[in-house]
Amino acid sequence: MSETIGVIGVGQIGGTVARLAIDAGYKVVLSNSRGPESLSGVISSLGENAKADTSANIAKDENINIIVLSIPLNAVPTLLPSLGLKNKVILDTSNYYPFREGNLEELDSNKLTTSEYVLKYLDSSNKYVKIFNNIISFQLRSSATQDESKQTILPIAGDDEAKKVANEFSKKIGYKTYDVGPLSLSWKFEPNTPFYVGAYLPQPPEGSDHEALKTFFKKTPANPLTHEQAKQVIDATERPAVVGGSFEATPKFLLEIITELYAEEAQAKASGTAKLVL
Template sequence: MSETIGFIGVGQIGGTVARLAVDAGYKVVLSNSRGPESLSGVISSLGENAKADTSANIAKDKNIKIIVLSIPLNAVPTLLPSLGLKNKVILDTSNYYPVREGNLEELDSNKLTTSEYVSKYLDSSNKLVKIFNNIFSFHLRNSATQDESNQTILPIAGDDDEAKKLTNDFVQKIGYKTYDVGPSSLSWKFEPNTPFYGGIYLPEAPKDLDHDGLKEFYKKSQANPLTYEKAKEVLDSTERSTVVGGRPENYPKYLTEIVYDLYAQQAKDKASGNSKLIL
C-alpha cells in the first residue's frame, strides 16, 4: 500500500508538493480552511491517488505519518492547538512576511525562528522539520528530477534526527537532495533576507530579455542544481539579519510579479468557489 502524505493548507507550495508526491507514487489527503468540497478542482487535477478531507480528520489519521503544513502564520495560534495533532512529522513551509501577517514581536526581536514559533503551538509528540520555504513554487515544480547529477538541494532544519531522516527519504523520492542545517534554532539561515532564500536557485537569464521575457523565462526555468559544497559555503557564511521577515520590495520586480500573478489566480478561483492547482 502506498504511503499517504497529509496536507494542511494547499497554497502554492502545498499544492506543488502534493503534485510531486502523487507523481512519485504517494497518496495524498488535502485540507484547507474552506472545507473538502472547495478542493474538488485540485483533487481532480491530481487524480485517483488524491482526496480531500478536513484538517481535523487528517490530524487524527494514524496511517498518516507526515503532514505538510502550509498555512499563514497568523492562523497558527488558533488552528494548530484545535486539531489535536500528535505523533506526526510536520513539514513546516512557513515564512514570515509582516506585510501579509502583521508584526509578531517574538519574530521581529529574533527571540524565535519561524519554526520555533510554529512549534510553540504543537503538542510535544510532534516533530517539526523546516523545508520547502526557501524556493519559489514554480522552481519547486520545474526542478524535481530523479537524475541525481541534476538535482538541486533543499535545506532542512529540525530538532529530531529520525524526523529529518523521514523528511530526507520523502524529499529524495520526489526529486531533490537535502542539506541538514541543524536544529530549528538555525532555520533562520534559509529564511527571507538570506542568500539561500529564492535567489540562489535562479539560473542566468538570456541577456536580451525584457521585463515580460524575464517573467516567462523564470516561470519555466529549472532551479540551479546546487552542490553540497556550494550549500555549505553559503550557509556557513550567512549572518543573522536584524531585519526580520520578507519584504517584497527587496526582490526583483519580475519575480514578485510572478508570485502575485499566482496569488491573483488562486484568489479568483477561491472566489468562484472551486480551487484549482496553479502550476
C-alpha cells in the same frame, strides 16, 4: 501499499508538494480552511490518489504519519492547538511576512525563529522539520528530477528523526537535502538570506527585457546546487538585520510572477472552480 501524506493548507507550496508526492507514488489527503468541498477542482487535477478531508480528520488519521503544514503564521495559534496533532512528522513550510500577518514581537526581536514559533503550538510528541520554505512554488514544481546530476538542494532544520524522514521524502520527489542543524539555525534559509530564492535563480540570457525575464524564470528549473555549494552559502550567511519577508526585497519580475499566480488562484476560488495553479 502506497504511503499517504497529509497536507494541511493547499496554497502554492502545499499544492505543489502534493503534486510532487503523487507523481512519486504517494497518496495525499488535503485540507484547507474553507472545507473539503472547496477542493473538488484541486482533487480533480491531482487524480485518483488524492482526496479532500478536514484538517481535524487528517490530524486524527493513524494511517497518516507525515503532515505537510503550509498555513499562514496568523492561523498557527488557533488552528494547531485545536487539531490535536500527535505523533506526526511535521514538514513545515512556514515563513514570516509581517505585511501579511502583522508583526510578531517574538520574531522581530529574534527571541524565536519562525519555526520555533510554530513548534511551540504543537504537542511535544510530534517530530518537526522546516523544509520547502525557501523556493518559489513554480521552481519547486519544475526542478524536481530523479537525475541526480540535475537535482538541486532543499535546506532542512529541526528534529533529527524528522530530518531523516524529510530527506527520504525529498529524495523520492526529486530533491537532495542539506542539513542546516537545529531549528535555532533555521533563519539561515528564511527571507533576506542568500538561500531564500536567490541561490536557485539561473542566469538569464543577456539582454533579456522584463517580460523575457518573467518567461525565462517561469520555465527554467532551479540551479542544480551541490552539497558543497549549499555549505558555502549557509556558512557565509549572517543573520539579517530585518526579520521577515517584504515586497521591497523581491525582484520586480519575480514579484509579478508570484502575484499573477496568486491572482489566478484567487479567481479560481471565487468562481468555485479552485484548482492547482502550477
